[in-house]
Amino acid sequence: MIRIGFLYVDDFYQPRSQRVGSLGLASIAAWLEQEISGIETQIGLCAGDIIAFEPDLVGISAYTETLPAALAEARKIKAWRDLPIVLGGPHIATNAYDLHPEIDIGVVGEGEEAMESIVRAFQANQLHPAHLKTIPGLSFHENGKIVNTGRCPPIQNLDRLAHPNRAKMFAPLATHFPDFKPLFHVHTARGCPYRCTFCSAPLVNPSWRFHSPEWVVEELESIAKHYPDCDQITLSDDLFTLKKSRLEALVKAIRAAGLHKRFFFLCSSRSNTLSPEICRLLVDMNMLLISFGMESGSDRLIKQLKGVGTSHADYQRVLELCQCHGLYAHGNLIIGDQHEEVSDLKATWDLLAQGHDLFATAYVTHMTPFPGTRVWEQALEAQRFDPQSLDYRQLNLEFDPQDTVLLSTHYSREFYTEAHQKFKNLSEGISARFTEESGLLKDLLSQERWVLPEMISELLAEEGWEFTELLSPFESVLNRQAGIHPLESKSLLSPSESKPLLLNHYLETLKDPGQFLAELPARPLISIDYHMGNYYHLLLLLLGKWQEGVWGGRQRLFLRHFTLKTLVQLFESNAYQLKKSKAMKFRLTLPDGPIKLLRQYLPVPEPETFAWITLWQPIK
Template structure:
């Protein structure tokens, strides 16, 4: 039996192009451990999926990339006779909206649910067995049925390391996840809803995976994808100690995400012990009022100023993120944010900057829905997070405190500031994207878990 897995990626999403499909590699590793007789391959081109002749195809998608998932699935449905499965945050947030070309959807954490789908497909081609499977949405007699939630995998350490050997790293950075979910409830973010609760891999699991990456790939830096890596100081300390035992801080530098209100002197000392080189934390706003709305926690601008100063003393590079256009913001708040970034621009190696977008599963989505600004049948391409691709004719304007014209003026000013700060980063990203696209043109397919007829070889 052959399983093809794909991430739906918008061609404009430069950052996403540079991220290896780690979630798919987790799914592949889990399936192959439980069902070693099957073949699993990770693809990024539909032509290779068709050549692979799969029995099942799984496509993962976030909301900003959902139009790409629709286009990809329509192409595959027209050329293959096998079932298509949809997974990821978008379908998890809106399960009743399962598109007609998909036969089933995986809701939330995917490993155990996808395993159940594969096992039942092997058993009876889903003729009867889907009704007993939890954590899915599926079609029955022409109707969409949503099953009860599936159980979360406990402990997380029972999940095998992601199968990085099935991914092509040309032009891409290596990534690691040490947890799932987030203990915070930010108004704009979906991980808490998608993963349902915050769970962590043990320090020993994390460090053994780091060792595996260092031994398998010629890397000097490792990106930790956790939404809140510094959530638990004791765990952080244990990871740092194990890293030192293995000599890892001398071999790799880390890029991690944190929250400003979690970064004290002790946390910074531990991060330094790990050889963390770059910190990303969501500053988001330069207004205490807006910070309270966005983060649902008593974070203040004065506190953030202190954290920036402390991190610079410890020698960390800083790559924070910002957001503007949320419902409570005023023109004065946006001006304050512009001044804040301008005053600190020499302290940042790069920044992320987002116009506020109401993604399904978030508080902002609920607000925008109540205001009649979004719907479950909307054009999902309107929900792009890209500042540089901002389109005033398509953007969902949630903020009523500034006019559309004023907001667009702020967009232009923030775009200019973004390009100034990210001049080097954008050049490096463009070069990396070009390398990835050259690799795709020469060899479009990721490696299968076992040799299969019709697939391009490593030397192709």
């Protein structure tokens, strides 16, 4: 039995990092146990974890900024026992010759097949330079020099890979962090075809490849089985929306397995890959939030950092596209670039501040020159730091006014420190709203996407109607539902008085809904409207925070809201009578205390109801 210990190095400063783990190490561990008999693996977070496991060989994963910590842990392991230590991760993958004495072998690229070759060589007692030279993708020491055998060939058939061992990935986190609650990530693809100047990801995985829908569904079903409390999964591909045909196949498989009603998903996209058709597919698979790498509000900097294809106008387009389709948007922004001027910084501020209600969350990072990237090369050319004396811990996305490398020469460190803090305050304020309301938003989205269409279908069947026309101010699942014919305007209504019309939050967007009803040819009407007296509406109003919540921003198109009483008054004054009403209620538990107070001081009925579906017949 060969025991292999894997060390995941992180400063765990961010609470989120205490909940994620290394999916790469979990994948390598599962691959080795699948491919080689007599293997036992374990993942740890420090040298003590590894030493307690008493391994025969150790693998360490490190980023550039965590490399000093990784080397310190490697020295502790070497002091315990002089065993082979292998380094993988983004830093060595982009800097093949930065192999320190504490490390015996570096893996330059994807780790599964390279690590398998190393373990087999260890089994055969061939872990020496003469044999290592036959294995592609390695760096190692020989006669005081570093030898590199190139990059690891990209694994073309990703379905060969084993599903990551999440139990081993989460185990050390649960040990070190008593309040551990896991976050779930799934890779459905590897690689990125774009070459942003600041990003090392395409240098690690330069070619884009993807798993089959069947492999992804197996992965999701495994999570559903072993982690029943999980309701949200981040799809960690660098660019999930790259290929429409592949997305169509994946969405079809996810829906066929019923996983669109089991999980909410989060993904990353590039603005120029997002279209209305892609948005509809994302809604169909139950996407909650899309993350965009926007980087800057300045078109000059956008082009310099990302090349052609994206722009400030395109960012505005996708933000509005997400709003229209009921998708939430996250913006990643970078400040402090070497070429950034105060005017560029202001443009980025305006993008975030003026469009704050279009962002569900945002994250502002400091421009960090990672070795191997174009930003690094430009910084060296400008002599912004001495690479020989640079402490990699200074290459941190979280800006430290004292230590972090600052690239820009267009403003002082003092000015930038103040600006950075203001950006952080703004982005954290935006993100806090979504975090606080995420349970509510998930409940509403799942009901509006999956429960509401069923209720409308049942209502149509009860009334003997085969179809209904639809007026809606935004795109929804109803627009694509069988038996529902969307109209772009009321002028396109069929003349038949027997055909029903579905108003999906349409009345709430009208300046004068009474006039609309008065001018409408008489016909049965189905109206979907938010309940003004629901708990969340009233809570925001009482707190004076109506526009501060994602819920408030989500309804920026609306000019009014109704209670059932005011709906009845509106329709009856225009010669309609109520035939049926159905309530859509919050499924999450509402706090009992505030509910009692609302009922006592604001006696609006049914605060648990967030929307009404009402059927109206014209009075003849």
